[in-house]
Amino acid sequence: MKKWILILFAILPSAVFAAGANIPLDKANNDLSDQASLQNGAKLFMNYCFGCHATQYQRYERVADDLGIPLDLMKENLVFNPESKIGDLMTNAIPEKAAAKWFGAPPPDLTLVARVRGVDWLYTYLRSFYADPSRPFGVNNIVFPSVGMPHVLEELQGIPTPVYGKKMVNGEEVSTVIGIETDGTGELNTEEYDNAVRDLVNFLEYSGDPVKLERHAMGWWVMGFLVIFTILVVLLKKEYWRDVH
CATH class of the missing domain: 1.20.5 (Single alpha-helices involved in coiled-coils or other helix-helix interfaces)
Incomplete structure (x- = not known):
């Protein structure tokens, strides 16, 4: 039974994060041996992603031990539910029915998303949001057109606006989004934001295979x-x- 549950949750992120645009992917070039990167990635995930996306096959204690985070610091800063214990699985409290109503589908568990989608896809995806007032959350995505989630890292990146260019589709030249540029209002500059996303992707790769280096x-x-x-x-x-x- 557990085997089929794991297979189901491995497939689910693929369905929700299915790429709808055939574009070149940027190299993440992350490093699972970089403990500082993994720690920062864990902080970013818990603060910006965990409100909707769980990593329910990971435990707080295991993450703390693997990433070199003292258990008391993990409990104080990265375990937001006061009722959760350090040995609990990393599940969140978002109601599934409410999430489906808000986003169109329940946000998938991200424990295995790096193994399903690949680190390069995740790295490019998180750097490809752009402002689009026609969308429910005011943003779209180059890698995943008509994306159904907000740009949760916008306060770090700033407001990204689309850069348009020409593209051949069925023999016709059409205008399409080929890149983004930010307005400079984010907490991080472009290089710092790219590094932050790399740290987040690094953590997600670790989550999908905690014993990879070993x-x-x-x-x-x-x-x-x-x-x-x-x-x-x-x-x-x-x-x-x-x-x-």
Whole structure:
């Protein structure tokens, strides 16, 4: 049963975050070994994303231990529900029916979104919002046209406005959004905002595979063992078959 639940939640973000525009993706170039980046990503996620999106397959305590955050600081600054314990799963309190009414569909759990969509897609998506008064939340997205969520990082980036250019569609040249530019009212400049998004994506990649670095490190030891074992087997084979040949 648990296996099918995991598969369901792996597919759900894909359906909600399905890209509707075929555009080149920017490289995230994030680093899972950068603990400071992961800590900042966790802070950004909890402050800007967790109100709607949970990571219900992660526990506060595990995140704190993996990211080098003291448990008391984690509990004080990143656990917003006073009834939650440090060992609880990272679920939020947004009512599912209300969320479906507000956004058109319940916001998906993001534990596995980096594995489903890819870090480059997430990095580009979060940097591709632009002001669009025709949309319910006043924003649209280059990567995900007609996006159904607000630009939650707008106070960091500032108000992004669209940059238009020409594009060939079915043999006809049409005007389309090819980029964005901000008005400079955000708390961060462009480089700082890109780094903040990279930290957030870094945290989401960690959430989707918390043991990735450990697994990769173990892989080198396994490969080394197999090489040594193969040498020993070959030498042993020669010893056993020496008299026969």
